[in-house]
Amino acid sequence: MKIKKKIKSEILLKPIIWEDNKLILIDQRKLPHKLEYYVCHNYKDVAFAIKEMVVRGAPAIGVAAAYGLALAEINEDDIEEAYKTLKNTRPTAINLFYALDRCMKAYKEGKSILEEAKRIHEEDIHVCKKIGEVGEKLIDDGDVILTHCNAGALATSMYGTALSVIRHAFWNGKKIIVIVDETRPRLQGALTAFELKYEGIPYKVITDNTAGFLMQKGEVDKIIVGADRILKNGTVYNKIGTYSLAVLAKYHDIPFYVAAPLSTFDLKSKEEDVIIEERDKKEVLYLKDILLFPEGSDCYNFAFDKTPAELITGIITEKGVVKPNEIMKLFK
Numbered sequence: 100m101k102i103k104k105k106i107k108s109e110i111l112l113k114p115i116i117w118e119d120n121k122l123i124l125i126d127q128r129k130l131p132h133k134l135e136y137y138v139c140h141n142y143k144d145v146a147f148a149i150k151e152m153v154v155r156g157a158p159a160i161g162v163a164a165a166y167g168l169a170l171a172e173i174n175e176d177d178i179e180e181a182y183k184t185l186k187n188t189r190p191t192a193i194n195l196f197y198a199l200d201r202c203m204k205a206y207k208e209g210k211s212i213l214e215e216a217k218r219i220h221e222e223d224i225h226v227c228k229k230i231g232e233v234g235e236k237l238i239d240d241g242d243v244i245l246t247h248c249n250a251g252a253l254a255t256s257m258y259g260t261a262l263s264v265i266r267h268a269f270w271n272g273k274k275i276i277v278i279v280d281e282t283r284p285r286l287q288g289a290l291t292a293f294e295l296k297y298e299g300i301p302y303k304v305i306t307d308n309t310a311g312f313l314m315q316k317g318e319v320d321k322i323i324v325g326a327d328r329i330l331k332n333g334t335v336y337n338k339i340g341t342y343s344l345a346v347l348a349k350y351h352d353i354p355f356y357v358a359a360p361l362s363t364f365d366l367k368s369k370e371e372d373v374i375i376e377e378r379d380k381k382e383v384l385y386l387k388d389i390l391l392f393p394e395g396s397d398c399y400n401f402a403f404d405k406t407p408a409e410l411i412t413g414i415i416t417e418k419g420v421v422k423p424n425e426i427m428k429l430f431k
Protein backbone atom coordinates (compact mmCIF):
# COMPACT_ATOMS: atom_id res chain seq x y z
CA MET A 100 0.00 0.00 0.00
CA LYS A 101 2.75 2.41 1.01
CA ILE A 102 4.75 1.74 -2.18
CA LYS A 103 1.67 2.36 -4.33
CA LYS A 104 1.11 5.75 -2.67
CA LYS A 105 4.73 6.74 -3.25
CA ILE A 106 4.50 6.00 -6.96
CA LYS A 107 1.34 8.08 -7.21
CA SER A 108 2.92 11.20 -5.75
CA GLU A 109 6.04 10.68 -7.85
CA ILE A 110 4.09 10.84 -11.11
CA LEU A 111 2.56 14.16 -10.14
CA LEU A 112 3.82 17.32 -11.77
CA LYS A 113 5.83 19.64 -9.57
CA PRO A 114 5.25 23.16 -10.88
CA ILE A 115 7.53 24.80 -8.31
CA ILE A 116 11.07 23.63 -7.59
CA TRP A 117 13.67 25.31 -5.40
CA GLU A 118 17.16 24.28 -6.42
CA ASP A 119 20.63 25.83 -6.01
CA ASN A 120 19.16 29.12 -4.82
CA LYS A 121 17.00 29.39 -7.91
CA LEU A 122 13.25 29.11 -8.39
CA ILE A 123 12.36 26.77 -11.24
CA LEU A 124 8.79 26.95 -12.51
CA ILE A 125 6.97 24.87 -15.10
CA ASP A 126 6.26 27.46 -17.78
CA GLN A 127 2.47 27.13 -17.96
CA ARG A 128 2.31 29.43 -20.99
CA LYS A 129 3.91 26.64 -23.01
CA LEU A 130 1.58 23.84 -21.91
CA PRO A 131 -0.03 21.56 -22.95
CA HIS A 132 2.34 20.84 -25.82
CA LYS A 133 5.71 21.72 -24.31
CA LEU A 134 6.92 20.95 -20.81
CA GLU A 135 9.49 23.69 -20.33
CA TYR A 136 10.88 25.38 -17.25
CA TYR A 137 11.30 29.05 -16.44
CA VAL A 138 14.18 29.86 -14.11
CA CYS A 139 13.90 32.82 -11.73
CA HIS A 140 17.19 34.29 -10.51
CA ASN A 141 15.72 37.27 -8.67
CA TYR A 142 12.46 38.64 -7.33
CA LYS A 143 11.79 40.60 -10.52
CA ASP A 144 11.82 37.37 -12.52
CA VAL A 145 9.27 35.96 -10.07
CA ALA A 146 7.06 39.06 -10.31
CA PHE A 147 7.14 38.74 -14.10
CA ALA A 148 6.30 35.02 -13.86
CA ILE A 149 3.25 35.68 -11.69
CA LYS A 150 1.98 38.61 -13.75
CA GLU A 151 2.38 36.82 -17.07
CA MET A 152 1.00 33.54 -15.70
CA VAL A 153 4.12 31.44 -16.13
CA VAL A 154 2.92 30.30 -12.73
CA ARG A 155 -0.76 30.63 -11.83
CA GLY A 156 -3.42 29.30 -9.49
CA ALA A 157 -3.90 30.80 -6.02
CA PRO A 158 -1.70 28.51 -3.88
CA ALA A 159 1.04 28.31 -6.54
CA ILE A 160 1.40 32.07 -6.86
CA GLY A 161 1.61 32.30 -3.06
CA VAL A 162 4.45 29.77 -2.90
CA ALA A 163 6.26 31.36 -5.87
CA ALA A 164 5.98 34.84 -4.32
CA ALA A 165 7.41 33.53 -1.04
CA TYR A 166 10.45 32.19 -2.91
CA GLY A 167 10.60 35.53 -4.75
CA LEU A 168 11.07 37.29 -1.44
CA ALA A 169 13.65 34.65 -0.48
CA LEU A 170 15.55 35.49 -3.67
CA ALA A 171 15.52 39.15 -2.66
CA GLU A 172 17.02 38.11 0.69
CA ILE A 173 19.71 36.00 -1.00
CA ASN A 174 20.56 38.74 -3.53
CA GLU A 175 20.59 41.36 -0.76
CA ASP A 176 17.91 43.43 -2.51
CA ASP A 177 15.68 45.92 -0.73
CA ILE A 178 13.15 43.59 0.94
CA GLU A 179 10.42 46.22 1.30
CA GLU A 180 10.72 47.03 -2.40
CA ALA A 181 10.60 43.35 -3.36
CA TYR A 182 7.56 42.82 -1.12
CA LYS A 183 5.76 45.74 -2.79
CA THR A 184 6.61 44.55 -6.31
CA LEU A 185 5.50 40.97 -5.65
CA LYS A 186 2.33 42.13 -3.91
CA ASN A 187 1.33 44.18 -6.95
CA THR A 188 1.45 41.33 -9.43
CA ARG A 189 -2.12 40.00 -9.20
CA PRO A 190 -4.87 41.39 -6.96
CA THR A 191 -7.51 38.71 -6.37
CA ALA A 192 -6.00 35.48 -5.00
CA ILE A 193 -5.46 35.94 -1.27
CA ASN A 194 -2.73 33.27 -1.11
CA LEU A 195 -0.29 35.76 -2.63
CA PHE A 196 -0.76 38.16 0.30
CA TYR A 197 -0.95 35.34 2.83
CA ALA A 198 2.44 33.95 1.78
CA LEU A 199 4.16 37.33 1.41
CA ASP A 200 2.89 38.52 4.79
CA ARG A 201 4.11 35.34 6.48
CA CYS A 202 7.57 35.79 4.95
CA MET A 203 7.66 39.48 5.90
CA LYS A 204 6.72 38.61 9.48
CA ALA A 205 9.54 36.05 9.64
CA TYR A 206 11.97 38.62 8.22
CA LYS A 207 10.92 41.25 10.77
CA GLU A 208 11.45 38.70 13.54
CA GLY A 209 15.00 38.17 12.26
CA LYS A 210 14.26 34.73 10.81
CA SER A 211 15.17 33.37 7.39
CA ILE A 212 12.69 34.19 4.60
CA LEU A 213 13.90 31.16 2.66
CA GLU A 214 13.09 28.82 5.55
CA GLU A 215 9.60 30.33 5.79
CA ALA A 216 9.09 29.98 2.02
CA LYS A 217 10.11 26.32 2.22
CA ARG A 218 7.64 25.80 5.06
CA ILE A 219 4.81 27.39 3.04
CA HIS A 220 5.74 25.13 0.11
CA GLU A 221 5.75 21.96 2.24
CA GLU A 222 2.50 22.89 3.96
CA ASP A 223 0.80 23.43 0.62
CA ILE A 224 1.76 19.94 -0.55
CA HIS A 225 0.50 18.44 2.69
CA VAL A 226 -2.82 20.32 2.88
CA CYS A 227 -3.70 19.71 -0.76
CA LYS A 228 -3.17 15.98 -0.23
CA LYS A 229 -5.44 16.17 2.80
CA ILE A 230 -8.12 18.05 0.80
CA GLY A 231 -8.09 15.14 -1.65
CA GLU A 232 -8.42 12.53 1.09
CA VAL A 233 -11.26 14.43 2.75
CA GLY A 234 -13.10 15.32 -0.45
CA GLU A 235 -12.90 12.01 -2.25
CA LYS A 236 -15.45 10.59 0.20
CA LEU A 237 -18.05 12.82 -1.47
CA ILE A 238 -17.47 11.14 -4.82
CA ASP A 239 -19.50 8.11 -5.84
CA ASP A 240 -18.36 5.33 -8.15
CA GLY A 241 -19.45 6.26 -11.68
CA ASP A 242 -19.70 10.02 -11.05
CA VAL A 243 -19.33 12.49 -13.88
CA ILE A 244 -17.65 15.53 -12.34
CA LEU A 245 -17.45 18.91 -13.97
CA THR A 246 -14.56 21.24 -13.13
CA HIS A 247 -13.68 24.75 -14.23
CA CYS A 248 -10.29 26.39 -14.81
CA ASN A 249 -7.32 24.47 -13.42
CA ALA A 250 -7.34 23.73 -9.71
CA GLY A 251 -4.80 20.98 -10.15
CA ALA A 252 -1.18 20.17 -9.36
CA LEU A 253 -0.16 23.04 -11.63
CA ALA A 254 -2.16 25.55 -9.58
CA THR A 255 -0.61 24.42 -6.29
CA SER A 256 2.64 22.80 -5.19
CA MET A 257 1.55 19.29 -6.13
CA TYR A 258 -1.84 17.62 -5.62
CA GLY A 259 -4.18 20.47 -6.49
CA THR A 260 -7.43 21.29 -4.71
CA ALA A 261 -10.46 20.32 -6.84
CA LEU A 262 -8.22 17.95 -8.81
CA SER A 263 -6.81 16.48 -5.59
CA VAL A 264 -10.34 15.35 -4.76
CA ILE A 265 -10.76 13.96 -8.27
CA ARG A 266 -7.38 12.17 -8.39
CA HIS A 267 -7.86 10.64 -4.93
CA ALA A 268 -11.27 9.29 -6.01
CA PHE A 269 -9.62 7.82 -9.11
CA TRP A 270 -6.71 6.35 -7.12
CA ASN A 271 -9.26 4.74 -4.81
CA GLY A 272 -10.70 2.88 -7.77
CA LYS A 273 -13.81 4.97 -8.42
CA LYS A 274 -14.74 5.01 -12.07
CA ILE A 275 -15.18 8.67 -12.76
CA ILE A 276 -15.23 10.90 -15.80
CA VAL A 277 -14.16 14.52 -15.62
CA ILE A 278 -15.84 17.18 -17.73
CA VAL A 279 -13.26 19.89 -18.36
CA ASP A 280 -14.49 23.41 -19.09
CA GLU A 281 -12.12 24.97 -21.61
CA THR A 282 -12.16 28.22 -19.54
CA ARG A 283 -11.90 31.09 -21.99
CA PRO A 284 -9.90 33.18 -22.57
CA ARG A 285 -6.71 31.69 -21.07
CA LEU A 286 -7.82 28.07 -21.57
CA GLN A 287 -6.78 26.75 -18.18
CA GLY A 288 -8.95 23.76 -19.13
CA ALA A 289 -6.07 22.69 -21.37
CA LEU A 290 -3.89 22.51 -18.24
CA THR A 291 -6.51 20.39 -16.49
CA ALA A 292 -6.73 18.09 -19.51
CA PHE A 293 -2.92 17.90 -19.55
CA GLU A 294 -2.84 16.78 -15.92
CA LEU A 295 -5.66 14.26 -16.35
CA LYS A 296 -4.11 12.79 -19.48
CA TYR A 297 -0.73 12.57 -17.74
CA GLU A 298 -2.31 10.39 -15.06
CA GLY A 299 -4.75 8.43 -17.21
CA ILE A 300 -7.89 9.88 -15.63
CA PRO A 301 -10.79 9.81 -18.16
CA TYR A 302 -11.98 13.25 -19.24
CA LYS A 303 -13.89 15.11 -21.90
CA VAL A 304 -13.39 18.76 -22.82
CA ILE A 305 -16.33 21.11 -23.36
CA THR A 306 -16.64 24.73 -24.39
CA ASP A 307 -17.77 26.81 -21.42
CA ASN A 308 -21.21 27.36 -22.92
CA THR A 309 -21.88 23.59 -23.11
CA ALA A 310 -22.05 23.13 -19.33
CA GLY A 311 -25.73 24.09 -18.99
CA PHE A 312 -26.85 21.76 -21.77
CA LEU A 313 -24.98 18.83 -20.20
CA MET A 314 -26.60 19.54 -16.84
CA GLN A 315 -30.02 19.74 -18.49
CA LYS A 316 -29.39 16.34 -20.09
CA GLY A 317 -28.65 14.93 -16.62
CA GLU A 318 -25.05 14.18 -17.54
CA VAL A 319 -23.30 15.94 -14.66
CA ASP A 320 -23.39 14.43 -11.16
CA LYS A 321 -21.18 16.89 -9.30
CA ILE A 322 -19.27 20.11 -9.81
CA ILE A 323 -15.99 20.80 -8.01
CA VAL A 324 -13.99 23.98 -8.44
CA GLY A 325 -11.12 25.69 -6.63
CA ALA A 326 -11.08 29.19 -5.12
CA ASP A 327 -8.91 32.28 -5.14
CA ARG A 328 -10.43 33.81 -2.05
CA ILE A 329 -13.23 32.86 0.34
CA LEU A 330 -14.76 35.46 2.64
CA LYS A 331 -16.17 34.94 6.12
CA ASN A 332 -19.72 35.21 4.70
CA GLY A 333 -19.03 32.25 2.40
CA THR A 334 -18.65 34.24 -0.83
CA VAL A 335 -16.21 32.46 -3.12
CA TYR A 336 -14.02 34.26 -5.65
CA ASN A 337 -12.81 31.99 -8.44
CA LYS A 338 -12.16 31.95 -12.18
CA ILE A 339 -14.68 33.88 -14.26
CA GLY A 340 -17.54 31.55 -15.16
CA THR A 341 -17.73 29.88 -11.74
CA TYR A 342 -20.80 31.91 -10.76
CA SER A 343 -22.70 30.91 -13.91
CA LEU A 344 -21.92 27.25 -13.18
CA ALA A 345 -23.15 27.59 -9.60
CA VAL A 346 -26.43 29.15 -10.75
CA LEU A 347 -26.91 26.36 -13.29
CA ALA A 348 -26.07 23.75 -10.66
CA LYS A 349 -28.70 25.16 -8.29
CA TYR A 350 -31.35 25.14 -11.03
CA HIS A 351 -30.53 21.54 -11.91
CA ASP A 352 -30.10 20.41 -8.30
CA ILE A 353 -26.48 19.33 -8.78
CA PRO A 354 -24.09 19.47 -5.78
CA PHE A 355 -21.63 22.34 -6.19
CA TYR A 356 -18.41 22.00 -4.15
CA VAL A 357 -15.49 24.35 -3.69
CA ALA A 358 -12.13 22.84 -2.64
CA ALA A 359 -9.61 25.15 -1.00
CA PRO A 360 -6.98 25.25 1.74
CA LEU A 361 -7.37 27.48 4.80
CA SER A 362 -4.75 29.81 3.27
CA THR A 363 -7.41 30.82 0.70
CA PHE A 364 -9.78 32.17 3.37
CA ASP A 365 -9.88 35.90 3.94
CA LEU A 366 -11.64 36.57 7.25
CA LYS A 367 -10.89 40.30 7.22
CA SER A 368 -12.07 41.67 3.88
CA LYS A 369 -15.58 42.63 2.91
CA GLU A 370 -16.87 42.14 -0.62
CA GLU A 371 -16.26 45.80 -1.49
CA ASP A 372 -12.55 45.38 -0.57
CA VAL A 373 -11.88 42.56 -3.05
CA ILE A 374 -10.39 43.62 -6.37
CA ILE A 375 -11.45 41.53 -9.33
CA GLU A 376 -8.51 41.42 -11.71
CA GLU A 377 -9.13 42.76 -15.20
CA ARG A 378 -6.54 41.49 -17.64
CA ASP A 379 -5.36 42.67 -21.04
CA LYS A 380 -8.26 42.82 -23.51
CA LYS A 381 -6.06 41.13 -26.08
CA GLU A 382 -6.60 37.85 -24.22
CA VAL A 383 -10.26 37.98 -25.32
CA LEU A 384 -9.99 39.70 -28.68
CA TYR A 385 -7.07 37.73 -30.10
CA LEU A 386 -6.26 34.06 -30.60
CA LYS A 387 -2.46 34.14 -30.54
CA ASP A 388 -1.84 36.87 -33.13
CA ILE A 389 -5.16 36.64 -34.94
CA LEU A 390 -7.74 39.34 -34.23
CA LEU A 391 -11.07 37.52 -33.88
CA PHE A 392 -13.37 40.55 -33.74
CA PRO A 393 -13.85 43.68 -35.83
CA GLU A 394 -10.93 46.08 -35.52
CA GLY A 395 -11.51 48.47 -32.60
CA SER A 396 -13.93 46.16 -30.69
CA ASP A 397 -13.99 46.70 -26.96
CA CYS A 398 -14.52 43.86 -24.47
CA TYR A 399 -14.59 42.85 -20.83
CA ASN A 400 -11.84 40.64 -19.47
CA PHE A 401 -12.61 40.00 -15.82
CA ALA A 402 -10.41 37.17 -14.60
CA PHE A 403 -12.61 36.20 -11.64
CA ASP A 404 -16.18 36.35 -10.39
CA LYS A 405 -17.91 35.87 -7.06
CA THR A 406 -20.28 33.10 -6.08
CA PRO A 407 -22.58 33.71 -3.11
CA ALA A 408 -22.74 31.23 -0.24
CA GLU A 409 -26.31 30.10 -0.95
CA LEU A 410 -25.21 28.49 -4.23
CA ILE A 411 -22.49 26.38 -2.61
CA THR A 412 -23.20 22.89 -1.27
CA GLY A 413 -19.96 22.56 0.68
CA ILE A 414 -16.39 23.77 0.99
CA ILE A 415 -13.78 21.03 1.09
CA THR A 416 -10.74 21.94 3.19
CA GLU A 417 -7.87 20.12 4.87
CA LYS A 418 -9.90 20.35 8.09
CA GLY A 419 -13.07 18.81 6.70
CA VAL A 420 -16.09 19.75 4.63
CA VAL A 421 -18.16 22.70 5.86
CA LYS A 422 -21.24 24.51 4.69
CA PRO A 423 -20.42 28.07 3.60
CA ASN A 424 -22.25 29.44 6.66
CA GLU A 425 -20.08 27.32 8.98
CA ILE A 426 -16.69 28.67 7.94
CA MET A 427 -15.75 29.92 11.40
CA LYS A 428 -15.84 26.31 12.67
CA LEU A 429 -12.61 25.80 10.71
CA PHE A 430 -10.77 28.46 12.65
CA LYS A 431 -11.71 27.43 16.20
Ligand SMILES: CSC[C@@H](O)[C@@H](O)C(=O)COP(=O)(O)O
Nearest residue numbers: 155156157248250254325326338
Ligand atom coordinates in the same frame (compact mmCIF):
# COMPACT_ATOMS: atom_id res chain seq x y z
C1 LIG B 1 -6.16 25.58 -6.70
S1 LIG B 1 -6.36 26.84 -7.78
C2 LIG B 1 -7.83 27.72 -7.48
C3 LIG B 1 -7.92 28.93 -8.32
O1 LIG B 1 -6.75 29.67 -8.21
C4 LIG B 1 -8.22 28.60 -9.79
O2 LIG B 1 -9.47 28.02 -9.88
C5 LIG B 1 -8.15 29.87 -10.59
O3 LIG B 1 -9.12 30.59 -10.67
C6 LIG B 1 -6.86 30.22 -11.19
O4 LIG B 1 -6.89 31.41 -11.92
P1 LIG B 1 -5.61 31.83 -12.75
O5 LIG B 1 -6.03 33.12 -13.41
O6 LIG B 1 -5.32 30.75 -13.72
O7 LIG B 1 -4.51 32.06 -11.76
